Each structure stands twice: as C-alpha cells, then as structure tokens.
Amino acid sequence: MGRKKELLPGTLDLLILTTLMRSPLHGYGIALSIKRLSDDFLTVEEGSLYPALQRLLLQGWVKAEWKMTDTNRRARFYALTAAGKKQLGLEVTQYEQMIAAIGRVLKGA
Amino acid sequence: MGRKKELLPGTLDLLILTTLMRSPLHGYGIALSIKRLSDDFLTVEEGSLYPALQRLLLQGWVKAEWKMTDTNRRARFYALTAAGKKQLGLEVTQYEQMIAAIGRVLKGA
C-alpha cells in the first residue's frame, strides 16, 4: 500500500526547530542529527528537508548564513530567530496535546 | 499560516480502526466517538472521514452493512475484518515507535 513512511507527517518543522534550538546547523547536519537522535528511526529526505527550510526562512523562524564547516566545506548554517523560538514553544505544546488526545482515543478512556 | 489542524496527518486510519475495534459503528458515530474520547481535541471532518472509510473498505480492513440506528435512521455500520485487526496491531506498533523516536529527538537524548 502506501510507501514506507520515514516521518509522521506534520512533525518535520517541529523536529527541525528543535534541532536548531540546540545549535545552528547546516541542512545535512540537521538530517544527520535527527537520524542519530532517533536511533535511525526517522529519516529526513533531502526533498523534504530543503523545502521545509525554505518555508521556515520565509516565515522568519530561522535565518541562514553561509559558512565553512569543520570539514572545510561551504555550507548554509541555519539558526533559530526569536520568532522561531516562540514558534517552537507553540509547536511543542500543540504536539504534546495532540499526542495526549490520540492516546486517550487509543486507550478508550 | 496553515489553517487550523484538526488531526495529526497519518493518524486517521489508526483512530478509525481503534474505534471500530471496540464495536461496529456508523461513520457519524465514529467521528463522535473520537471527538468525545479526545475531550473535543480531535475533530474528524466529514470530508476526511468518508474517503478514509472508502480506503479502508478497499483495503479489506473493514466491511460495511446498512442497518437502522438506535435513533431509527438508516446508517452504514462499519466493522473490522480479521485483516483489519491485524493491520490495527501493525499501525499501533508503528505509531508508538514513531512517537518514541520523536520523543528522543525532542529530548535531545
């Protein structure tokens, strides 16, 4: 049926913002970080990641800057803005409420 | 920004199958049940629900039968098939793994 799902739809922005909360990172680094922290369970495809970063830039939640990486490559580093931090707080709250609500349905309270 | 989200995308089938696990119900009743169990947090729109039920029928996870409701109306009652029960088990497992993985990223393990 449906192809394999790498992510729960609707959670990508949350994952990216959370990752950037810890420290600015380039796109590839964001994907790696999410993959590793999730023990390889979550994979952010490039075709999802870069459009998502563009969206976040447009909304003013992150800002970008070209720099050199540790490994001596040019890369675009993304960092949270103040608005982005606020947005992250909002998304965490909404996510937790949503998960709790789904939990109530699953348990049949 | 995006319009208000009533559901976490990707969880609708899980919610429907779970609801039908308890007892056969008609579409309207499924929506009500999810709304009530979630304390009005989750709202299943008609335009999401009926297409989803068609999908589940096509996949053979539910079967349908026209009957009269308690309130004396014709309604289509949906019930889980054996395949549907199996699928539900699968989806619950995947969902829990997904949520756990997201949790690890959010907590920054």
Add this chain to the structure above:
DNA sequence: TCCCCATATATAGTCTATCTATGGATAGAC
C-alpha cells in the same frame, strides 16, 4: 403543523507536505 437541529452519507475540488528522482559540486581517503 411546521420548522429547525442533530443525525447521517457522500463527492468534487483544493491545498499542503512529504517523497522520489534528479542534478550539481567538492573534500578527503585510498
């Protein structure tokens, strides 16, 4: 009696987000 609300099903069209597929480029290892 008549109107309205809650109940009940369903589809067409839109929108958004994710995935697939592809293209390009370079550092460093072997």
Add this chain to the structure above:
DNA sequence: GTCTATCCATAGATAGACTATATATGGGGA
C-alpha cells in the same frame, strides 16, 4: 585518479486532510 561521504537544491508525483457542497430524515419544540 577515482570513489565515497558531504553538501545544496528543485521539479514532479503522490497522498491525505480540509472546504464546500449536496442530499435526506427523525424527532423535539413553537
């Protein structure tokens, strides 16, 4: 010198959820 991992990015396909709409009726209240 070639290969792999690192890095960016977009076009197109797809899926799933939402909006809007259409239809219909039982039962309660004015």
